[in-house]
Amino acid sequence: xxxxxxxxxxxxxxxxxxxxxxxxxxxxxxxxxxxxxxxxxxxxxxxxxxxxxxxxxxxxxxxxxxxxxxxxxxxxxxxxxxxxxxxxxxxxxxxxxxxxxxxxxxxxxxxxxxxxxxxxxxxxxxxxxxxxxxxxxxxxxxxxxxxxxxxxxxxxxxxxxxxxxxxxxxxxxxxxxxxxxxxxxxxxxxxxxxxxxxxxxxxxxxxxxxxxxxxxxxxxxxxxxxxxxxxxxxxxx
Amino acid sequence: xxxxxxxxxxxxxxxxxxxxxxxxxxxxxxxxxxxxxxxxxxxxxxxxxxxxxxxxxxxxxxxxxxxxxxxxxxxxxxxxxxxxxxxxxxxxxxxxxxxxxxxxxxxxxxxxxxxxxxxxxxxxxxxxxxxxxxxxxxxxxxxxxxxxxxxxxxxxxxxxxxxxxxxxxxxxxxxxxxxxxxxxxxxxxxxxxxxxxxxxxxxxxxxxxxxxxxxxxxxxxxxxxxxxxxxxxxxxxxxxxxxxxxxxxxxxxxxxxxxxxxxxxxxxxxxxxxxxxxxxxxxxxxxxxxxxxxxxxxxxxxxxxxxxxxxxxxxxx
Numbered sequence: 001x002x003x004x005x006x007x008x009x010x011x012x013x014x015x016x017x018x019x020x021x022x023x024x025x026x027x028x029x030x031x032x033x034x035x036x037x038x039x040x041x042x043x044x045x046x047x048x049x050x051x052x053x054x055x056x057x058x059x060x061x062x063x064x065x066x067x068x069x070x071x072x073x074x075x076x077x078x079x080x081x082x083x084x085x086x087x088x089x090x091x092x093x094x095x096x097x098x099x100x101x102x103x104x105x106x107x108x109x110x111x112x113x114x115x116x117x118x119x120x121x122x123x124x125x126x127x128x129x130x131x132x133x134x135x136x137x138x139x140x141x142x143x144x145x146x147x148x149x150x151x152x153x154x155x156x157x158x159x160x161x162x163x164x165x166x167x168x169x170x171x172x173x174x175x176x177x178x179x180x181x182x183x184x185x186x187x188x189x190x191x192x193x194x195x196x197x198x199x200x201x202x203x204x205x206x207x208x209x210x211x212x213x214x215x216x217x218x219x220x221x222x223x224x225x226x227x228x229x230x231x232x233x234x235x236x237x
Numbered sequence: 238x239x240x241x242x243x244x245x246x247x248x249x250x251x252x253x254x255x256x257x258x259x260x261x262x263x264x265x266x267x268x269x270x271x272x273x274x275x276x277x278x279x280x281x282x283x284x285x286x287x288x289x290x291x292x293x294x295x296x297x298x299x300x301x302x303x304x305x306x307x308x309x310x311x312x313x314x315x316x317x318x319x320x321x322x323x324x325x326x327x328x329x330x331x332x333x334x335x336x337x338x339x340x341x342x343x344x345x346x347x348x349x350x351x352x353x354x355x356x357x358x359x360x361x362x363x364x365x366x367x368x369x370x371x372x373x374x375x376x377x378x379x380x381x382x383x384x385x386x387x388x389x390x391x392x393x394x395x396x397x398x399x400x401x402x403x404x405x406x407x408x409x410x411x412x413x414x415x416x417x418x419x420x421x422x423x424x425x426x427x428x429x430x431x432x433x434x435x436x437x438x439x440x441x442x443x444x445x446x447x448x449x450x451x452x453x454x455x456x457x458x459x460x461x462x463x464x465x466x467x468x469x470x471x472x473x474x475x476x477x478x479x480x481x482x483x484x485x486x487x488x489x490x491x492x493x494x495x496x497x498x499x500x501x502x503x504x505x506x507x508x509x510x511x512x513x514x515x516x517x518x519x520x521x522x523x524x525x526x527x528x529x530x531x532x533x534x535x536x537x538x539x540x541x542x543x544x545x546x547x548x549x550x551x552x553x554x
Binding site for chain 1: 319323324325326328329331334335338392513514515516517518520521
């Protein structure tokens with residue numbers, strides 16, 4: 001009698017290596033810690049930052065989708081995660097800078113365990129990173145959170161959107177949900193160690209789809225510009 | 238078992254000195270080999286360094302008292318099972334792994350709560366602890382029915398049952414031993430003697446091992462190592478008789494046999510699982526040892542056999 005065993009792909013790796021790789025193997029302990037951390041963070045955001053979330057009904061109920069948001073501080077990711085239903089938490093993957101979050105142990109623990117981040121190469125391996133995003137979204141039910149500005153704003157103003165998001169969704173029927181967080185820059189600007197108790201408001205816009213556009217450079221630029229406009233418009237309300 | 242009782246216990250203090258002495262002697266021997274005789278001691282050095290961390294942790298958990306020890310043992314059982322689940326692929330089935338974790342928690346609870354009525358009074362609900370496999374197996378078998386699933390379920394259920402019985406319940410006997418009147422002597426002896434048995438098997442194998450013992454299962458194990466370890470384990474109860482002053486010659490002989498044979502069997506069982514799956518170690522948590530399961534495997538046979546032997550002759554509590 002022969003049984004088919006499927007050992008974990010990261011069986012002989014250390015904890016740090018297991019957290020650094022992507023996709024990560026499912027781990028009940030990590031899921032438990034992430035769920036507990038999510039509850040604490042949601043409580044913190046509500047109490048300390050009076051976080052308000054509007055437009056939750058715009059989030060697609062089924063299938064994979066992409067969320068794009070302005071990047072004002074580290075609070076952005078936490079607020080977007082707080083908007084997602086708790087049971088879905090382990091299938092939401094915010095893209096995080098590989099060169100910033102996946103190097104030192106404390107940041108790695110936060111990125112991989114608490115945030116469930118996807119390591120994104122900003123300077124090198126951009127193509128491979130986009131490929132990783134594509135394969136992630138091919139699995140129905142996965143949610144990718146992107147900050148197309150590529151880095152946190154240093155002035156508070158919305159920066160240009162990089163074309164990567166455009167090339168990811170052009171010619172596909174993947175819904176893209178624009179979001180805008182107000183108050184993030186005032187609460188936790190770059191260079192400060194701890195956030196200040198400022199009010200936060202996350203607005204979730206209606207999903208967009210770019211199935212009709214061909215998958216080329218021109219469309220990528222157009223889509224990025226269109227999404228930037230959509231995010232900026234949410235911020236005007 | 239309480240911190241005060243541990244510090245006052247002659248047995249606990251003696252073992253602390255013995256283990257400290259063994260670790261210092263082993264460290265000196267390795268240092269001589271490495272720096273004076275210029276021999277290659279790479280993997281043994283790694284194994285030794287891990288012992289320098291594990292030994293204080295073991296003593297710390299026993300010093301912490303009955304509750305701390307039982308909780309630590311259940312955590313170890315949980316980690317051991319997790320390694321088994323990751324190695325076999327069972328970890329992808331949350332329901333079955335969840336049921337085994339519930340079983341391991343039940344092992345801990347039955348070790349902690351007092352006997353409700355009848356039988357011998359004292360800590361630990363012995364009757365339920367011994368009957369736990371009935372309930373755990375029933376729970377595991379219910380899962381495919383509750384989920385209305387068939388495909389691959391026999392393999393999943395079988396793996397979960399082995400996982401619970403072997404890593405949860407059999408290993409859990411060590412936790413139940415914390416309820417014994419002679420807990421310090423029993424626990425410290427069983428842990429110390431089983432580890433010495435492992436070291437003896439390795440050393441005797443290196444010194445006089447030629448004929449392979451179970452070539453398909455563990456290619457490095459030899460008859461020389463196995464019999465050498467058995468001989469050491471048979472002598473040890475007499476040398477450490479202070480651990481159980483009430484034992485007669487028969488019980489000392491049985492103790493030696495249980496550790497000498499059980500220790501090696503535990504090791505071989507995990508080797509069978511690893512070879513069948515096609516992996517070298519169960520994990521990578523302990524440098525120089527492999528996973529937690531690679532370290533605790535020898536105790537899995539020894540703990541229940543010793544507990545029932547001691548209980549049969551003298552009662553546990």
